Amino acid sequence: MGLRMYSDSNIEGAVSASADDVAIRIEGLSKRFAVYHTPLERLKHVIAPKRTQGFSEFWALSDVDLTIRRGETCAIVGRNGSGKSTLLQILCGTLRGTAGRVEVNGRVAALLELGAGFNVDFTGRENVYMNGAVMGLSREEIDARFEQIEVFAEIGDFIDQPVKTYSSGMYVRLAFAVAIHVDPQILIVDEALAVGDSRFQAKCLNRIKQMQGRGVTILFVSHDVGAVRSLCERALWLDKGRVRMMGDAFSVTAQYSQFLFADEPSNEDANAGSTQTDSTDDGEQTDAAEHGVDDAVELMAKHRPINHWGSHVGSILEAGIYNAAGERISTIAALEDIEVRVKVRPPANADRTTLSVACSLKDLRGTDLIVSTTWDQAKIDFRQADETAVVRFKMKNRLNEGDYLLTVALEDRAGAMPQYYEYIEGAHYFKSLVQEKLYGVFLPDVEQSIESVNGSARSATRTIA
Incomplete structure (x- = not known):
């Protein structure tokens, strides 16, 4: 042509x-x-x-x-x-x-x-x-x-x-x-x-x-x-x-996703300025939606949300990843115990029987790698929580060497699809480190064995302890 x-x-x-x-x-x-x-x-x-x-x-x-x-x-x-x-x-x-x-x-x-x-x-x-x-x-x-x-x-x-x-x-x-x-x-x-x-x-x-x-x-x-x-x-x-x-x-897809939900009703009582995420050295907190196209990648490097929207922005007060000592960290060793914390203040009119908090660890292309929600797994009853609550997700870091980000959300799960009170993609950025070169995305426990044809010899090893 x-x-x-x-x-x-x-x-x-x-x-x-x-x-x-x-x-x-x-x-x-x-x-x-x-x-x-x-x-x-x-x-x-x-x-x-x-x-x-x-x-x-x-x-x-x-x-x-x-x-x-x-x-x-x-x-x-x-x-x-x-x-x-x-x-x-x-x-x-x-x-x-x-x-x-x-x-x-x-x-x-x-x-x-x-x-x-x-x-x-x-x-x-x-x-x-x-x-x-x-x-x-x-x-x-x-x-x-x-x-x-x-x-x-x-x-x-x-x-x-x-x-x-x-x-x-x-x-x-x-x-x-x-x-x-x-x-x-x-x-x-x-x-x-x-x-x-x-x-x-x-x-x-x-x-x-x-x-x-x-x-x-x-x-x-x-x-x-x-x-x-x-x-x-x-x-x-x-x-x-x-x-x-x-x-x-x-x-682009982050801003497009935010645009699709821009018409959702907002709560007059929502505190849009209260959300705490990683920020620059001067403490300024902002959102990628406020910046132009040329700034989007730079904002990711500066540890700011690339995507932030919802019907009640401000419901998530804080989100981050912490080590076993309770310290907020940005570098995580392979198989280290980590804890994702999400501090929320649900809207006053939210139905707490269908409330859920979700977290996802993603790569920098936005692919969900590890996802956990209190609705699908723990079935946490938010009726027992105070006005403000901290939800914790504990796990081992099984991500291979690379750069990743944390996405968190406060959801209403009454319908077939979640309705988001607040969604933050890039609430925390972190690096996973391994001591030796390994392939794949995850580092699972894998038992390996070898057996001779007549069954007379066998050995087994575990690659990741």
């Missing part, structure tokens, strides 16, 4: 793709749709476009800038209707922008919304060959890859049935199998994997990671914050067609 430049009415020109390390470059991209008041007005516009008045304009994208390097994995997040799918369709060439400049350097394979890309009256086999031809593969090249596509899709005899007979999961299986076997230089995935079952999702995410290792550029759209943080280095947040934030995936 190459470069596309859009004016308000037509393509101004095209030039050859640049030879640098940029896979996708978008500058000032805007997309306008005409919204007609009646079907008759739509017909009038087709016949006499300059004389039609009965429509309004809707700007799905407004002045979007984005540059993605070759081999980079970038996410796009945003609410439904924020312009994510429109942007991807323009990158794939199925839509034209209204204004701006779009440059795509490399073969693109895309999984857009369900139903795009396949002819439903054709069989799965016919659609594989049709899509391969569209991607520039010869008949012989498709023949050589067809068996791999069929095995990965796992749809059996349905490969020779019309696609219109497929379930949504079968459709996605075949579409993804085709996309990854045409040797794309750029892979675009738009929420399609959310349709498949958990096993197939894991299989797809594993294949995406393999493609990352081969240097494939990936543009990933998902509402799954965990998947975004696991796969992507950077993320773009779109809101009402405009760029709301661009930065590292952890920072």
